[in-house]
Amino acid sequence: MLHDNYGINEKGHLTVCGADTVKLAAKYGTPLYVLDTDKVRAQCRIYKSAMEKYFPSGSMPFFASKALSYVGIYRIIASEGIGTDIVSPGELYTAAKAGFPLQNTCFHGNNKTDADIEYGVKSGVGYFVVDSTEELLALNGIAVKLGKVQKILLRLSPGIDPHTFEAVKTGRVDSKFGSPIATGAAEQIVKEALSLNGVRLCGYHCHIGSQIFEPEPFCDAAKIMIQFSFDMKNKYGYEADIINLGGGFGVSYYEEQKDPDIEGNIKEIADVINGFCKEKNIKVPVIFMEPGRSIVGAAGVTLYTVGSVKEIPGFRSYVSVDGGMPDNPRYALYSSRYTALIANKADKPCTEEYTVAGRCCESGDLIGEGMRMQKAERGDILAVLVTGAYNYSMASHYNRIPKPPIVTVSGGKDTLAVKRESYEDLTRNEL
Numbered sequence: 001m002l003h004d005n006y007g008i009n010e011k012g013h014l015t016v017c018g019a020d021t022v023k024l025a026a027k028y029g030t031p032l033y034v035l036d037t038d039k040v041r042a043q044c045r046i047y048k049s050a051m052e053k054y055f056p057s058g059s060m061p062f063f064a065s066k067a068l069s070y071v072g073i074y075r076i077i078a079s080e081g082i083g084t085d086i087v088s089p090g091e092l093y094t095a096a097k098a099g100f101p102l103q104n105t106c107f108h109g110n111n112k113t114d115a116d117i118e119y120g121v122k123s124g125v126g127y128f129v130v131d132s133t134e135e136l137l138a139l140n141g142i143a144v145k146l147g148k149v150q151k152i153l154l155r156l157s158p159g160i161d162p163h164t165f166e167a168v169k170t171g172r173v174d175s176k177f178g179s180p181i182a183t184g185a186a187e188q189i190v191k192e193a194l195s196l197n198g199v200r201l202c203g204y205h206c207h208i209g210s211q212i213f214e215p216e217p218f219c220d221a222a223k224i225m226i227q228f229s230f231d232m233k234n235k236y237g238y239e240a241d242i243i244n245l246g247g248g249f250g251v252s253y254y255e256e257q258k259d260p261d262i263e264g265n266i267k268e269i270a271d272v273i274n275g276f277c278k279e280k281n282i283k284v285p286v287i288f289m290e291p292g293r294s295i296v297g298a299a300g301v302t303l304y305t306v307g308s309v310k311e312i313p314g315f316r317s318y319v320s321v322d323g324g325m326p327d328n329p330r331y332a333l334y335s336s337r338y339t340a341l342i343a344n345k346a347d348k349p350c351t352e353e354y355t356v357a358g359r360c361c362e363s364g365d366l367i368g369e370g371m372r373m374q375k376a377e378r379g380d381i382l383a384v385l386v387t388g389a390y391n392y393s394m395a396s397h398y399n400r401i402p403k404p405p406i407v408t409v410s411g412g413k414d415t416l417a418v419k420r421e422s423y424e425d426l427t428r429n430e431l
């Protein structure tokens with residue numbers, strides 16, 4: 001099976017964390033998000049222990065909660081003793097409601113409003129990741145007004161495209177995020193930050209992309225950031241305490257995609273950082289990383305009930321399910337490829353190739369095309385694997401479809417974590 005938390009039991013049913021998915025579908029209804037919290041914790045521990053082992057003391061992962069945000073996930077993350085990233089006041093509110101220690105948060109976003117900034121400072125957010133000079137000045141004004149000194153990291157663009165190695169060092173300056181190093185904007189914002197009383201500059205942040213499986217792009221980014229820190233030290237006498245390398249490693253969504261060796265990659269990044277700092281004769285900074293997908297991706301499976309199965313001779317066969325783009329918009333948005341199977345026939349051979357369609361009035365409402373799986377019939381339970389990241393958090397109410405519940409599984413036992421939305425929930429705010 002694609003990940004070690006998936007299995008097949010004696011009935012031939014798909015299991016997640018030992019729980020029978022066909023039973024879960026019967027108990028809670030479909031569509032249903034299943035989240036294996038043992039897997040979430042295992043992933044947190046891989047990052048935490050590797051980062052503590054190879055990077056200087058104080059280094060830690062921050063779970064990027066845009067991948068999955070609901071009250072319960074912040075409790076799990078907090079109990080693993082790692083930080084979290086928030087990108088909006090709504091995520092901040094949810095984390096605060098869960099009792100998350102807000103000193104262990106990074107607050108992201110390229111356009112924080114004054115109200116967002118004030119809410120963040122008042123709540124005791126650990127680090128603002130400041131995107132631009134405008135935000136820096138607004139934040140400083142608000143912090144001074146509140147009599148606080150806010151810790152900040154500056155978001156910089158190191159100019160790395162992790163998926164096309166040729167563009168390294170030149171590309172990616174054109175982004176809505178951060179201050180590019182190459183144009184001099186990064187230096188300007190450092191100078192500005194050092195002159196202000198309401199903020200304390202703690203270091204730099206970059207996020208080079210997602211679904212990165214190898215350590216090299218992170219090593220390149222780290223070297224550029226450390227070189228920049230070295231240059232700023234020489235010019236302004238300021239040396240960064242923290243370098244935040246942004247989003248985490250990729251996750252395998254299908255058989256041909258190999259899961260990365262997270263600990264091995266972290267060791268390689270640490271070796272490069274240590275060597276480069278030695279060469280430059282500067283102290284090794286505390287390293288933060290912000291994995292989202294690789295913490296929760298494989299922990300999640302979505303269960304649907306199969307409705308119509310339609311063969312269009314000479315073209316293809318459609319299997320329609322009782323969810324779709326409202327609960328998983330990623331195929332519609334990015335043509336993201338997933339693995340699906342018939343959960344109640346998981347031990348049978350995959351003899352068919354289907355286009356899996358959702359229930360929306362929208363021909364682009366697909367979960368995938370060319371998906372190989374067992375023969376589907378009305379009433380079967382269709383499982384889509386690796387949906388823990390960017391599914392619930394991206395869900396919409398398109399076609400007035402209520403959001404599915406989240407059921408967590410730990411030690412094989414299931415617990416309702418988020419209730420299914422009702423039709424009344426849909427009209428709650430409508431006067």
Ligand SMILES: *Cc1c(COP(=O)(O)O)cnc(C)c1O
Nearest residue numbers: 064207210247248290291292293
């Ligand atoms: C999206 C994002 C992440 C998480 O990326 P993953 O690929 O899910 O690990 C981390 N940091 C920032 C700033 C992001 O925008």
